[in-house]
Amino acid sequence: MKTNLINRISRAKNRNNFSGNVLIKIEDNLLVETSFGYANRSEKIENNTNTRFGIASGCKLFTAIAICQLVEKGKLSFETKLEDCLIGTFPHFDKDITIHHLLTHTAGIPDYFDEEVMNDFEELWINTPMYHIRMLKDFLPLFQNKPMKSKAGEKFNYNNAGYILLGLIIEQLSKLSFSDYIEENIFKRAGMKNSGYYELDALPQSTALGYIDFPNGTWKTNIYSLPAKGGSDGGAFVTVNDIARLWDALLNNQLLSKEYTFKLLTPFIQTKKLTGFYGYGIWIEKKEDYIFKYHILGYDPGVSFHSAFYPRSSIKTIICSNKSDGAYDVMREIEEEILSKAE
Numbered sequence: 220m221k222t223n224l225i226n227r228i229s230r231a232k233n234r235n236n237f238s239g240n241v242l243i244k245i246e247d248n249l250l251v252e253t254s255f256g257y258a259n260r261s262e263k264i265e266n267n268t269n270t271r272f273g274i275a276s277g278c279k280l281f282t283a284i285a286i287c288q289l290v291e292k293g294k295l296s297f298e299t300k301l302e303d304c305l306i307g308t309f310p311h312f313d314k315d316i317t318i319h320h321l322l323t324h325t326a327g328i329p330d331y332f333d334e335e336v337m338n339d340f341e342e343l344w345i346n347t348p349m350y351h352i353r354m355l356k357d358f359l360p361l362f363q364n365k366p367m368k369s370k371a372g373e374k375f376n377y378n379n380a381g382y383i384l385l386g387l388i389i390e391q392l393s394k395l396s397f398s399d400y401i402e403e404n405i406f407k408r409a410g411m412k413n414s415g416y417y418e419l420d421a422l423p424q425s426t427a428l429g430y431i432d433f434p435n436g437t438w439k440t441n442i443y444s445l446p447a448k449g450g451s452d453g454g455a456f457v458t459v460n461d462i463a464r465l466w467d468a469l470l471n472n473q474l475l476s477k478e479y480t481f482k483l484l485t486p487f488i489q490t491k492k493l494t495g496f497y498g499y500g501i502w503i504e505k506k507e508d509y510i511f512k513y514h515i516l517g518y519d520p521g522v523s524f525h526s527a528f529y530p531r532s533s534i535k536t537i538i539c540s541n542k543s544d545g546a547y548d549v550m551r552e553i554e555e556e557i558l559s560k561a562e
Contacts, residue, residue: 220556221251223556224243224556225251227552227555227556228552231552234548235542235544235545235548236542237540237545237549238266238541238542239538239539239541239545240538241459242463243537246533254268256542258425259428260430266541268458269413270427270458271415271423271427272426272459272541273445273519273522274453274456274517274524275454275518275519275524276452276453276515276516276518277525278449278515278517279382279515282451283483283499283500284405284474285400286385286388286389286499287479287482287483287499288479289389289393297318298319299317299318300314301317301318301321301326301384302314304318304391305384305387305391307363308363309328311365311366315371315372316328320371320381321384321385322385323375323499324377326378327367327371327374329362329366330362330378330379331343331358331361331362332379344443349444349447352447353418353446353447353448354450355390357446358380358446359383362380362383375488379452379453382500383450383452385451386450389451397416397450398450401455402414402416404474405465408468408473409465409468409474410464411464413457413458413460414456414458415456417448418447419445419446419447428441428541429520429522430521431520432543441520441522444519444520445521459538466528469483483499483501484499486505492504494511501513513527513528514526516546518546521543522543523538523541523544523546524539524540524546525547525549525550527550536550538553
């Protein structure tokens with residue numbers, strides 16, 4: 220199986236010149252751990268086991284876990300209304316928006332990057348330079364005065380702004396910055412020693428630069444495409460082994476009690492995909508009457524990430540890339556090879 224997996228991953232790598240790291244485990248047994256491409260193309264520094272990668276929206280799960288921790292401590296409930304737990308001015312927001320709505324992308328609020336009217340992330344920073352976005356409150360002017368897109372609870376509509384609001388609630392209730400809360404209450408508890416929220420213009424050692432490739436073979440880094448520092452909707456940097464530790468800590472109830480872990484992994488709302496559902500910060504795919512996989516993913520300019528846990532086989536897969544695409548193709552090859560046999 221290991222040889223076939225490596226061959227399939229290599230095929231995917233050759234198709235799109237994949238750059239990044241791949242880790243596959245069955246329970247605690249390592250199946251594949253491999254690296255491709257450069258963390259720094261100019262200096263020809265290769266990606267390796269310890270390379271940190273941005274994971275974009277993959278870290279919405281961190282935010283959801285943090286909210287569940289605060290609910291578990293009695294600081295708020297999933298039915299607490301936004302207007303009752305966050306100080307701020309949102310003149311057009313529905314008064315019935317709850318924490319549950321924000322967690323499940325059903326709040327109906329406007330997003331700060333509206334994919335229906337924008338297709339280039341860099342357009343977002345024309346009036347608000349990305350180097351000014353270093354704290355969660357810096358995102359608010361981008362969406363807080365816009366009208367609702369739909370009624371609260373009406374439908375699933377993936378939304379980054381909702382997770383910014385959740386991060387602000389975490390800051391307000393914990394009296395910590397969002398990144399400090401996550402690092403203290405999730406990263407440390409899960410043993411994620413090489414993960415953190417870093418500023419793009421001050422990246423630590425062993426962190427991959429994100430690359431945007433053009434059809435003519437040229438490229439640039441993503442430093443002008445993303446906020447200077449990520450927040451509660453995305454932007455942490457991790458290693459593949461740290462994400463494996465996160466799955467272990469979450470599934471072994473080390474971050475939340477069994478009750479709240481179950482709550483977080485509940486398929487609350489159907490997404491636009493027939494077999495797809497969303498829990499709290501996590502995507503869930505069903506096959507017939509069982510959970511096929513729990514997965515998290517993130518795609519930004521210069522970032523491509525996909526990770527999944529398959530309950531029936533206890534397989535964990537983590538794919539981190541410092542290019543705009545490639546992770547999904549690797550994931551598809553992995554699933555075709557191992558899941559038809561394991562499931």
